[in-house]
Amino acid sequence: MLKIPSPVRSLGVLALLLWVAAAQTAVAQKGKGSPFGGLGLPSVGSAAQAGPKVSYRAEYSLNRNGQEGRLSVFAEVADGFHTYSTTQAEGGPLPTAIEVEGEQIKLSGPFVADHEPTLALDDVWPGLEIQEYHGQVVWTAPFAVLQEFAPEKTTFKVQVDALVCGEGSCVPAGDTVEAAFKEHYAAEAVVTEFRPEKTHAIWSAELSHQAAAPGSEVTLTLTANTDAGYHVYRYVPGDTAASFRTLIVAKRKAGLKFGTPVTDTKLVEIDAGLDAPEYYYDGPTTWKIPVRIPESAKPGEYPLELLVGFYTCNDRSCDPSAGVAINGKILVAEQSQASPAPFALTAADFNAVAELPNLASWIDTEGAIPKSALQQGSTATVSLTLMHLLAALAGGFILNFMPCVLPVIGLKVMSFANQAGSSHRRVVELNLAFVAGIVGVMLVLAIATIAAKVISGSAFGWGQQFTSLEFKVALAALVFAMALSFLGVWEIPIPGFAMSSKSGELMEKEGLLGAFLKGILTTVLATPCSGPLLGALFGLSLTLSSASVLLLYLVVGIGMALPYLALCFYPGFIKLLPKPGPWMETLKQVLAFPLLLTVVFFVTAIDSDHRIATLILLIVVWFACWLVGQVPAYSNPGRIWMARGASLITIALGVFVSFTYFGPLDAKLPWVDYNEAHLAQLRREGKTVMVDFTANWCLNCQINMRVAIDKEGVSEIVHENNVVPMVADWTGNSPEIREKLEELQSNSIPLLVIYPPDGEPILLRDLITESQVIDALKEAGPSRSPSRLASLVN
Structure with missing residues (x-):
């Protein structure tokens, strides 16, 4: 009988685990802004990970008055996959759902995508409109500020739940991401009558209702007021940029339904030398576009955007092609309010308009589903x-x-x-x-x-x-324990x-x-x-x-x-x-070896922030199985149950230690990446700067981060004194960081350096405590205010 020596078996397992650790760490470093994510240290400048097929991030902006803002959620879907809209009808695939935590802001409207979804038919959901997004999509929602806050120090947690499909299968996806402050924006000037350059028409648009109830219908009126002797060409529902026709497309519908634009302006036939005659409108033209509010629409603001592409011509010549972007919003409320609401108009690119299908019926024609085949909201x-x-x-x-x-x-x-x-x-x-x-x-x-x-x-x-995550880790540990049993480490x-x-x-x-x-x-x-x-x-x-x-x-x-x-x-x-x-x-x-490869598959499916913790847990499971294996199956029941109890306690401790101390760190400080130019600029500005020199292979660095540096007490001092915390990652043997360490007369890490606005830096070496960090920050003092800095310069 072929017998594999026990030491060889154990070395084989250890080698496999070390290979997995090295490979996954390399993947984490390649795919993220910082390798810290794989070791539970703060990851700087990286997007949130939401699984292998989609990733999410979020940001928000505030109006200058500080009373309202916009919250945006970005989704990056992998090639070959797609996710679904927030307005996907019931009875079909899971719609994307976005929720915001906290009491400082309140959404005043739904999340609306930056572009319309691709419409598709699917045999799985016959007769239902399937709204898919591929590549990148950005959902944005307006919000009102309920409680004042400092935007530079405030983030909001956003929960995203979605479904991602592709390659013949679908998997639920989602993540909780933090929306950080991006910028302030000023209220834009509203132009309600707009003449594009080098054209002979003034455009305007208004909605018949400022507020509309779910299930109701409102009218969007679009007017082209042409100059004397000039005209625009006819609009054909569902048509593209054929000949000189006018194009009207809906770029953003926010889940509302647009009908076919109609006009009673007289058409004039001309012979343009084409296969069929062409037509233009005789004078200024007004189109009425019905907009239907779905029964399922929730109260709030719904932004709308239409694009118009056109030519203005007279009997002798035509102006260059031009476009108009028409932006506005409709308020969905319990009761309709029939008072006109003008839209804002800006210039648009005619070629961009020509790439989209004209409005036709309640669904766009190109790539869409015939109205007769639709059962909106069907749950049959x-x-x-x-x-x-x-x-x-x-x-x-x-x-x-x-x-x-x-x-x-x-x-x-x-x-x-x-x-x-x-x-x-x-x-x-x-x-x-x-x-x-x-x-x-x-x-x-x-x-x-x-x-x-x-x-x-x-x-x-x-x-x-x-x-x-819990299921994947538990199953990886179970299959690993089975492999160890097959190799003779213990007996199931x-x-x-x-x-x-x-x-x-x-x-x-x-x-x-x-x-x-x-x-x-x-x-x-x-x-x-x-x-x-x-x-x-x-x-x-x-x-x-x-x-x-x-x-x-x-x-x-x-x-x-x-x-x-x-x-x-x-x-x-x-x-x-x-x-x-x-x-x-x-x-x-x-x-046993195919089972170990199965463990590799499960570990690969675990996000990089928890991968190292999982590998540590597997080593603990190995030790626990070895403990059980030391007591033969023919031993007395007392010894057997004692060994099994000890192994279970060991695994429980392993779960706690690995995922508490080697899982992702919920950073309490607003860390930024270190570079010498940025540090020099901050010091010139009179900032107090705290630089943590660390690496993912430095165990003491990780201990310092968790027990002494990224703590609530330190965070309070950092925010109170306007300190800038920086991370200097030496994992990749950065020459810039090595030179800085030599300048600080330090040949090793961990090293925490606090630069006061004036004077020499304060150095804390090796293992440190939270109180040492707080004392050093107090000694360094707060950053200089701009006014004080100006007085010193003068």
């Missing part, structure tokens, strides 16, 4: 067909061959070999227990889907549990999982509990992978009745269980496997 259910059920059966069967599942399937094959000498009844019992584990997980997912639809109107997605105390010769005859037989748990683990490991056929099927669950959802998931489970059900009817297949023997021990050890 869709029936399962025979094709759906066959696809679910085939998709479930294919799940057996997903990479994460294969190691557990290999373990199951070993149990088949043990069954070779068993009775038909025993074979059926064990395989049905395995099948029960598979089907049980499927039914739990089906019930979660139904409950989510009832509570929130959207379904719990297949694999959605893998969006939970469940018959059928542990088959080492050390465990005696009991462990060499698969029990019903072991078979059931294998079925559960196999199915859970399959959920990150949709496999062919399943992506659309699980999306279909959003429009299925509760009974159909249960049936769909049950059929997928049966499909996954087909090989094991076949063995219940034809147990003779087991005889084709080799007889039980020493080869099984070798196979078990070999199967």
